Amino acid sequence: MLNSQLSHIFDDNIFIFLEQNDYYKIKNTHIYDEILKHIEHFLLILKQVVEDEKCKEIKILDVLQYFKVKPKQAKIYKEILDKELIFIKKERPDIVDSWKYYKEFEKMCENL
Template identity: 35%
Template structure:
């Protein structure tokens, strides 16, 4: 099957677990199975490409909160409630969250204004 996946570099690490006799059937005689798998992986790659293209970054989320102070305040209140226990008992975890720290700074600056 290794040579089968060389057409899709994205899926080099994918593993199909099948019986040896089924592997031989796929590799030797079942063109429709090969065609189906090739079509499946082509569509999966298209889906993954579309997801990557439409991905929203952390920076975009922070920018959204910068531009929408009412939503930012509402979200901050929810996070304060939900993260209360973690902040009290494992502050080192919260301090390791880079984008959350940026969000907190943004909220503090807004409070000072």
């Protein structure tokens, strides 16, 4: 009930739970709208924080670009990955073959 009134903010990704008794206690009082305003304000701030944090995420293409301009670092990581992935490359090459960006990384390292 409360969720449906606030779903325009987070598209059903966040739920507010409270006991049914408590809901009915506040539903029929003058503070209900005030509570909704506070929750909505909080969710709007939370949504902005989530969006800000998403902007800070490092994208895989950023990592690949970093390695293109820092070939020494790429070589170091290539050596580490070669060592750490020996077993999975041997036993499950299908898994490694499904790693699109890892294949790009390996191809890039061939040209170093």
